[in-house]
Amino acid sequence: MDPDTVLRLAHEQAMQYPSVEIDHPFGPENTVYKVRGKMFMMAFRLRGIPSINLKIDPLDGEVLRDAYAEITPGYHMNKKHWITVAGGGDDGSEGEAADEPDDEDGNGQEPGERFDSDLLHDLVLESYCLVVAKMPRKDRPVDPVTFGGRDAMG
Incomplete structure (x- = not known):
């Protein structure tokens, strides 16, 4: 899934949840999604990658x-409690390793692991619910x- 699609799908999903508001506290290039004033998602460009x-x-x-090249520790966030998701295609690390592939076919993806819209849906839902909880x-x-x-899910 390309990075622009990741952003579009995540935005569409987040906006369907109750009490979601959009804010730009870090400037117009960073979109923060909040539920009752608490952030659960932020959209931004990391080295040019949505x-x-x-x-x-x-x-x-x-x-x-460990399983998905598109998922890395949260950029400028607590690395334990936040992840950064960037769609596949160019690299999927923090936007810097396009010329340093992690595997034989050079896509930075482990064989058999595919980042898809169902996983993205689950991640956005989980983030929202963790904040609400x-x-x-x-x-x-x-x-x-x-x-x-x-x-x-328990």
Whole structure:
């Protein structure tokens, strides 16, 4: 999935969630998505590549970073709790290794691991729900455990 598609799909999904607002506290080139004033996603360009930061469970983040070239530690964020997602194509690292492939076919992708729209959907939903779960119950726009069919995810 190319980086522009990642940004477009993430934006479309985030805007469907209750109480989501867009802000630009870091300038017009950085779009921050908030739920009740708390950031759960940020869209920006990292060395010219459209990218997003998403909140993540630390254990999930570690597994995802190992499995997908498009997922790296959160750029300018707490590396334990945030990831950066940039679509595949050029590289997928932090925008600097296009001439240094990680594998034989030079796409920076491990064989068999494909970053797709379903995974992106899950990551945006997870980020939103992690932020909502930290809010006092009375302030939550949704139940973070069941929102989006998450009750099976635990």
